[in-house]
Amino acid sequence: MKKKILCLVGCLFVITILSSGCSKATQPAAKTTKYPGKPITIIVPFSVGGGLDLAARALEKGAAKQLGQPLIVVNKPGGAGAVGWNELAGSSPDGYTIGMVAADMLCLPLYDSTKYNYPTALEPLAQVSAVPMVIAIQTGQPWQTLDELIAYGKSHPGQLKFGHGGVGSFPHVIGELFGEAAGIKMEQVPFRGAGEVTTALLGGHVQLIVVNPMVVKEHVRNGTVKVLAVTGEKRLKEPLLADVPTFKEQGLNVMLNNWYGVAAPKDLPIEVKTELEAGLKAAVTDPEFQQEMNNMGLQVEYVDARGFGEKWLADNRIFTRVVQETGILDVIKAQKK
């Protein structure tokens, strides 16, 4: 009896080890076949459940049809995205490793802490979604409009605290940009992600937060949270938040959108790149995908590879200016010492 069980366990282990060993490295590289010859890995540099991850998973659903091969979503969280993007930039440009990118990708290299300069180390493929950020507050506070908030901030310098998802992250930049445009002094409180930021707002531990609208949508519906302003050119499409004015309408120059897109390592072979671009265009413009994204509160906005690359450059200029002028860069440099 004993020997049988031992034998069984032993065999199971051998099988596990063999099968795990065989799965990856030993496969011969299929060079002669047409490009998507095997499933494509898509790196998501954040943990499961964030907006970028959800977008990747929505792409994954229809990938077999539109890209010709299934997508495998691999989450590589850590370092505000740096871990995953380093891996993406360092992987071989054969088209079998692509990754999700977001505006944070432009912020990180500005602080001299990353291994690669992502805008030049990566190849844009397609923008999937434009994600405006919102400023949200708790209902029942003495400020219920953007003007009241600014007035309060002016009379109580340093009293307002805004929560965001990490020092130097995109929401942090937006928050500082808002403070600068409104001429008020706010303290920033870093958290580890949108979930924690929202928790802190609901508990009244911070007075305002900068988040993706999808995160607070349910709380707006419930009446506990109010959204004061939207970054970007246009108002949100989401019916619940469609009457929230943009910053621009309220006379403040806070005009940055976060965006989600897909990129690959630099120097992709041209035929692979064309193939991927076409596949992604089909995937993103697919009505089913758009419906899916809408349900999650993400606005789909397809931009082709060239336009996406131009956006990287334009936004990079804005970020470089903002992190310098608002002192984010100084804060980070000071912490590094």
Next chain:
Amino acid sequence: MDVWSLLLQGFYISISPGNLSACIIGVLIGTLVGVLPGIDTVSTIAMLLPFSYGMDSTTALILFAGIYYGSKYGGSTTSILLNVPGEAASTVTCLDGYPMGQKGRGGAALAVAAIGSFIAGTIGVIGLTLFAPPLAQAALAFGPPEYFALALVGLIVLTKLTGTSILKSGLMAAIGVMLGTVGLDSLSGISRFTFGIGELDRGFDLSILAMGVFGIGEILTVMTQPEDHPEIPRLKIRDLYPNREEWRRSVPAMFRGGIAGFLVGLLPGPAATISSFVSYALEKRCSKNPAEFGHGAIEGVAGPEAANNSAIAATMIPLLSLGLPFCGATAILLSGFMIHGITPGPALITQQPELFWGLIVSMYIGNVLLLIINLPLIGVFVQLLRTPLNILMPLVAVVTLTGAYAVNNSVFDLLWVVLFGILGFFLHRTGFEPAPLIIGMVIGPELERGLVQGLIICNGSIWSLVTRPIAGTILSFGAVVLVYSAGKWLYKAGNAREKIKC
């Protein structure tokens, strides 16, 4: 009663063939995830998400929730049998579960772990059924200053878990806190103590540390021991299950653990892991013979294993009633919700009652299923304990190394698990206990984050951290414990001195 009719409605939904089989498959996968070290809930659910696209949303969520709470059942198995924690939340079970196995009471330990998990799982689900929305609101009152206070008091109270000197445990906890700072800082994104090694950016994984210190450390300890270890007595069927004395000691521990775990589970952070440590400390304080802890006290298995299961049910509360994930595993569940077009939030219970109550009732059913699955397995697992050491130890090595690789699919981690194993071996030889090290590493990052965020929120004044009502209460509790312990120590020292005089 309103709740009863809703539960009945949920019962009809969860008993439908599709949902019931999803529940069964979920808890089976969960048990497997728990038993296999290194394979965690988050990556399993992430891997299975694509398969759920075609399913009905309620069915898919019942499946994922089953994996989630099922995984905490199996975690104790390898802790008790091999001294390798199958889940981070079962680390503390190694302390007493493994010695119990060595004494031939492995069957009792496994049975108590399974039954404790069942009782606490049920306590947790009842709590979830009755109090979800108010408890979620209460949890929001805890902000960063309160987390800081909790972490500080937790570190003070939990450090002296095992029998060694305060100084030694304190030192271990401090090193644990230091290990917790390695890697990219979660708030500022700056690499700390990585010496330019890219792989260190990720920081040390708790399960890597635990598997190394306990699993590999145990191999080295056994290897260096003299040959004549005592033969484990042949087991009779009767010996597989706890005897009357063991029952008497473990049932109150299960209930205490269940309630303590539920409360800890409401707070953000790695709740299941912390709850098991809290319950262990609680049991040691409640026990009449605390000296037995660390050498096979059955309360030390029953309490923590119960606690981590009720903590799981509690972590569902903020997720279901606020849509906020307080830990990694509920974050992936949230993603499962969103992929199926459901945004959990305050309105979920009223707008989608069939989903909410179906899920809750499936958790009751799942807990019963888990008990039915786990109890017969004990007989099989216990046979492993009769394996001669020269076969068992290589098995431990294989399990540990495979598990360590599976955590991040990284060969670099294999190096660390071995290094931590060597560390664990020397700690053992020099009379240090590894448990405070692990506590330090779990609580350290929470402590730091709470302090940094709390100080900003309190305008940089450390005094206002103390004057906030909840934080102040927690801190004064910690102070009372400190004063009490110091007083007790002084009293003992005084007694000892008088004895010397006489």
